[in-house]
Amino acid sequence: MRMVRFVDAETRAVVQGITGRQGRFHTRLMLEYGTKIVAGVTPGKGGETVEGVPVYDTVAEALDRHQVDASIIFVPAPYAPDAVYEALDAELNPIVVITEGIPLRDEMEMVARAMRRGITIVGPNTPGVIKVGECKLGIMPARVFTRGRVGVISRSGTLTYEIADHISRIGLGESTCVGLGGDPITGLDFIDALRWFEEDPETEAVVLIGEIGGDAEERAADFIAEGGFTKPAVAYIAGRTAKPGKRMGHAGAIIQGSRGTAQSKMEALEAAGVSVAERPSDVARLLKALLG
Amino acid sequence: MRLLEWEAKSVFRDYGIPVPEGRVASTPGEARIIAEEIDRPVAVKAQIPVGGRGKAGGILFAETPEEAEEAAGRLLGSRVRGVEVKEVLVERRLALEGELYLGVAVDRGSRAYTALATSEGGVEIEEVAARTPERIIRLTIDPLEGLRPHHARWLVKQIGLVGRRMLEAADILLRLYRLAVEMDAELTEINPLALTPEGLTAADARLNVDDNALFRHRDLLERFGGSELLGLTQREREARRLGLTYVELDGEIGVIGNGAGLTMATLDTVQLYGGRPANFLDLGGGAPADRVEAAVSFLLTDPKVEALFINILGGITRCDDVARGIIAARERAGAWKPVVVRMIGTREEEGRRLLEEAGIHCLDSMEEAAERVVSLIGGR
Structure with a gap:
């Protein structure tokens, strides 16, 4: 069984690709949130500082000077795999890969290497992971989250913010939220995350936010039906109106053959005892009914 | 990026995967010249980026160059499965003794390439999966180990191949896997892989290249390019x-x-x-x-x-x-x-x-x- 590691108030992180536009911007927002960003890495920019954070040429140098646990990567797609391998060599865990557009072949290889070492990769193409009120290792807007009882696992960014906003407003709040990533190959799937939330004492229920393409939601439904996850669960699946063979934005969101339709995912989840919401705002109402 | 059949076949040739003799034509006259060069009965095949072409009337057969010209005239400019036909592939018609399937595809669940084989070639693999799933043999390929020759022999043996044909098919599968990795394929298929008196031949070819990897395949865009827009409105x-x-x-x-x-x-x-x-x-x-x-x-x-x-x-x-x-x-x-x-x-x-x-x-x-x-x- 694979061990998954997320983040908390103690997590100290390095930002790889800190001097780019996105890296810089989100370093500031993460620091404002209270995340312990202790160092940044950009090859060739060693010696600079970004938002008061010292920048190094290599991850190894950052490790010589600082205690570091985790990494968040903003490096452009052609160079992102090497950044991931550098973080893996330094045994940073988890490694959050924000980068969009990494080739599938590289994703397969980096995920295989991480699995072999027991290291969690969040993403690629993810908004990241947040333990609400403690640590935000990602690009999600902080204002939609309120510390509370619900865990969120999602394949989509803005839709997560939409649903988290409702969960916050209804008074339940969130414990930890993780974006699996929009690509066909990701380090985590729903099952890995469900196992973690099953053990998390601060999570009383989870929300699964899925979309068309692949069969990760169906496999999660099997896992729940077999008793692998026992807390209340609510799901929302995007893409009922999607046409087979047409890619709906995400590289992962495409219906191929008869597999991966919203219908098949919703049916599988319902059969496993998961409450499936029709509209994004219904998620919070269903949770409220389940948790009281 | 989904390549057309003739484009995929030209990549197959680069990798030493046997394909029938033939070339692409955009006018009936060109189709006639190609059929004359081949000097045998030919198949004239609409080049469109969607499946189920044969059933939709997108493949015609011709005994003579005149018939090939006429077949090309009928297909070019017509719509097959909603897509306008701008090119046809004219190639030697095969004497089929049987039809197999070999494929290599990214499998999201196992986060790895999976090699697929079935003895039920010539129909869409989804149909086989729905009707007789037990006939599809799968092998997950460890991304860090790759596909080894003994894996390939095991797989093709499972679909009933023995002797020289088993070795031939295993060789083709190894080439197909190398192609998948080097070309960043999301999916590459030979369906059908034709059993003919002269050996195994890729009667059809499919190659979908990962769009995110196109930055390292600029040559592909230069060689083919335009076909990507064919399926779009x-x-x-x-x-x-x-x-x-x-x-x-x-x-x-x-x-x-x-x-x-x-x-x-x-x-x-x-x-x-x-x-x-x-x-x-x-x-x-x-x-x-x-x-x-x-x-x-x-x-x-x-x-x-x-x-x-x-x-x-x-x-x-x-x-x-x-x-x-x-x-x-x-x-x-x-x-x-x-x-x-x-x-x-x-x-x-x-x-x-x-x-x-x-x-x-x-x-x-x-x-x-x-x-x-x-x-x-x-x-x-």
């Missing part, structure tokens, strides 16, 4: 030129969202309230005002769009940028249409103020906004 091609992530649908409500998941959820919600979305259009993350303007203007020029629904959840995207884009599009537009905007998040107050000043009202809830836009066009 006129408006989808235009959107691509404008750099918009757009899929055309059949309804009357134009939809713009930010983020694929939120945009899909917006379409679903519109439909739930009885409306029909005209499209999927995802602004992506952090869209500047000019991209918003381009997206709004683009939907305004679609005659089937009767009203617009713009749904924005500002994270990286700023609501004030979105508002400026909408206002700029209106100033430029020849004909304005009813627009419902739902916008929350980063710089929401500023964005709303700009829209209100321009007389465009802004809603808080996605459901409320969906209901509003449907009622605007009379809820058909």
